[in-house]
Amino acid sequence: MYVEFLVLENFRNYEKLILKPDILNVFYGKNAQGKTNLTDAIFFGITGRSYYTEREREVIKWGNSYSKLYFKLREACRELVIEISLSKTQQKKVKVNGSAVRGYPLGWVGAVIFSPRDINVVQGPPYERRRFIDQEWGPFIPYYEYNLRQYQRVVIQKNNLLRESRDRKRLYIDIDVWNQQLSYFGSKILATRLFLLKKINPLIRHFFGKLTENKEGLVIRYNSSLKIVGASEKELYNQFISEVTALKDEEVNRGQTLIGPHKDDISFLINGADARVYGSRGQQYTLLLALKMAQIEQWKQEYKECPVLLLDDILFDLDSNRRSALLSYVDGNIQTFITTIDDKALGFCKLDGSKVFVINNGSIACC
Numbered sequence: 077m078y079v080e081f082l083v084l085e086n087f088r089n090y091e092k093l094i095l096k097p098d099i100l101n102v103f104y105g106k107n108a109q110g111k112t113n114l115t116d117a118i119f120f121g122i123t124g125r126s127y128y129t130e131r132e133r134e135v136i137k138w139g140n141s142y143s144k145l146y147f148k149l150r151e152a153c154r155e156l157v158i159e160i161s162l163s164k165t166q167q168k169k170v171k172v173n174g175s176a177v178r179g180y181p182l183g184w185v186g187a188v189i190f191s192p193r194d195i196n197v198v199q200g201p202p203y204e205r206r207r208f209i210d211q212e213w214g215p216f217i218p219y220y221e222y223n224l225r226q227y228q229r230v231v232i233q234k235n236n237l238l239r240e241s242r243d244r245k246r247l248y249i250d251i252d253v254w255n256q257q258l259s260y261f262g263s264k265i266l267a268t269r270l271f272l273l274k275k276i277n278p279l280i281r282h283f284f285g286k287l288t289e290n291k292e293g294l295v296i297r298y299n300s301s302l303k304i305v306g307a308s309e310k311e312l313y314n315q316f317i318s319e320v321t322a323l324k325d326e327e328v329n330r331g332q333t334l335i336g337p338h339k340d341d342i343s344f345l346i347n348g349a350d351a352r353v354y355g356s357r358g359q360q361y362t363l364l365l366a367l368k369m370a371q372i373e374q375w376k377q378e379y380k381e382c383p384v385l386l387l388d389d390i391l392f393d394l395d396s397n398r399r400s401a402l403l404s405y406v407d408g409n410i411q412t413f414i415t416t417i418d419d420k421a422l423g424f425c426k427l428d429g430s431k432v433f434v435i436n437n438g439s440i441a442c443c
């Protein structure tokens with residue numbers, strides 16, 4: 077995937093931006109000038125949605141009623157012209173080569189973002205790790221997003237019913253119906269997560285091994301709220317329905333669904349110790365870098381294409397070993413967008429195939 081050309085109109089603090097990137101692009105600017113906004117715009121143009129917000133209308137520049145993105149993308153065998161319109165009053169519209177499309181993922185290799193927020197994947201609460209799997213690995217599986225939304229809908233509706241049953245002390249016969257739905261979508265989500273983890277795990281361990289010169293061992297474990305007996309969807313369904321049925325009284329008392337993928341977590345064990353609790357900052361960043369490199373590699377294996385890499389305000393936070401490992405990995409193969417407030421960035425000016433830009437209050441100038 078390669079961004080040939082992009083135009084933004086009323087996107088966050090950009091009134092109008094026209095940009096023709098190179099293979100390596102560095103955006104240098106002070107705080108609050110629009111670096112993260114640009115990163116999100118590029119992610120949006122490639123994937124059809126924002127990385128940073130679920131409330132997409134927020135991206136419309138204040139005081140305006142619409143925002144538009146126009147992207148010309150190139151893959152090995154095709155060109156894609158993406159037009160996205162957001163309006164305060166209408167649904168988002170996405171067009172690909174002139175035809176309207178719906179849904180996510182859009183069906184091609186995406187973009188991988190690495191930003192300081194990712195430290196939450198290691199340090200944060202379990203929902204951060206679930207979000208990571210759902211949003212960053214989910215797009216590898218076509219119906220994952222759909223099944224996840226269905227599952228989340230069922231959890232909300234079932235929870236409403238549980239609370240109603242508790243408060244009104246009514247018979248809760250409908251809960252069985254919701255439990256079937258819950259187990260149906262929940263087992264699909266769980267089976268897919270286990271499948272993805274099994275698939276990506278060797279890649280993550282490979283990169284982690286390389287980054288630590290095989291001095292540190294990494295184990296990734298999926299911690300399910302279910303007692304998993306088998307990993308096939310059917311076995312997981314049977315397990316789910318029997319466990320959740322047995323919990324009915326307790327769930328009514330507590331007014332919430334107590335088990336399922338929305339309660340699960342993963343743990344990263346470095347040399348046997350949980351990286352969340354015991355990992356040094358250096359180990360945590362190494363782990364994150366390995367996760368991101370594995371994600372890129374996974375896209376390559378699935379689509380025989382590289383995703384675009386967006387490094388928002390992170391590259392110069394990595395120590396020099398990790399920084400050079402990352403740069404030599406992307407070198408000339410992966411279109412990369414780096415944002416930074418560090419003036420070391422200006423050193424990239426001398427490299428072939430790279431462009432350095434200065435961002436200043438929503439306008440961008442080439443150095």
Ligand SMILES: Nc1ncnc2c1ncn2[C@@H]1O[C@H](COP(=O)(O)OP(=O)(O)O)[C@@H](O)[C@H]1O
Pocket residue numbers: 087088089090105106107108109110111112113114134135136137138
């Ligand atoms: N919808 C919007 N319209 C106009 N400005 C916005 C909008 N959303 C955010 N901003 C502004 O964009 C500025 C730059 O944000 P950001 O890209 O996060 O900066 P940074 O360069 O530090 O990454 C902030 O000052 C913020 O107030």
Ligand SMILES: [Mg+2]
Pocket residue numbers: 111112113389
């Ligand atoms: Mg920023």
